[in-house]
Amino acid sequence: MKKIPMRQCVGCGEMKDKRELIRIIKTAEGDVAIDRTGKKNGRGAYICDDRACLEKAVRTKGLDRSFKEKIPPQVYNSIVELFDSGAGGDGSET
Numbered sequence: 001m002k003k004i005p006m007r008q009c010v011g012c013g014e015m016k017d018k019r020e021l022i023r024i025i026k027t028a029e030g031d032v033a034i035d036r037t038g039k040k041n042g043r044g045a046y047i048c049d050d051r052a053c054l055e056k057a058v059r060t061k062g063l064d065r066s067f068k069e070k071i072p073p074q075v076y077n078s079i080v081e082l083f084d085s086g087a088g089g090d091g092s093e094t
Contacts (some may be wrong), residue, residue, distance in 0.1 A: 003019070004018075004041070006018065006021060007046040008046065009019055009021060009046055009047055009048045009057075010046065010047050010057045010062030010063055010066055011048060011054060011055075011056040011057035011067075012052075012053045013046050013058075014048070016046075016048065019038075020021075020048070021035050021045050021048060021084040022036075022046065022048075022049055022079065022082065023035040023036075023038050023045070024033065024044065024046070024063060025040055025042035025043060025045075026042050026043045026067045026069075027040075027041065027042040027044050028041070028042065029063060031077045032063075032067065032071055034075075034078060034079060034080075035062065043067060045063055045066035045067065047062075047063075047079070051080070053084055054079055054083070055078070058076055063076075086088075
């Protein structure tokens with residue numbers, strides 16, 4: 001049986017299958033972006049494909065803690081746009 005990689009959501013704190021979550025990365029250059037493929041290089045943090053988890057992550061500064069720096073508002077805005085477009089964390093490009 002193949003092991004399923006599990007990751008913790010920075011919003012709700014639940015452990016879930018990594019494919020169910022949206023990966024946010026911080027590159028070596030210090031840029032923060034959404035990694036839809038899940039394969040880009042960089043420090044990763046994961047969040048559920050759920051607006052309530054995003055709101056909780058913003059409130060509790062979950063991404064800020066994961067990356068040990070303040071996350072720009074446009075990163076959160078791009079995650080909201082991702083939710084609104086319905087693309088989610090399924091690894092597909094929009």
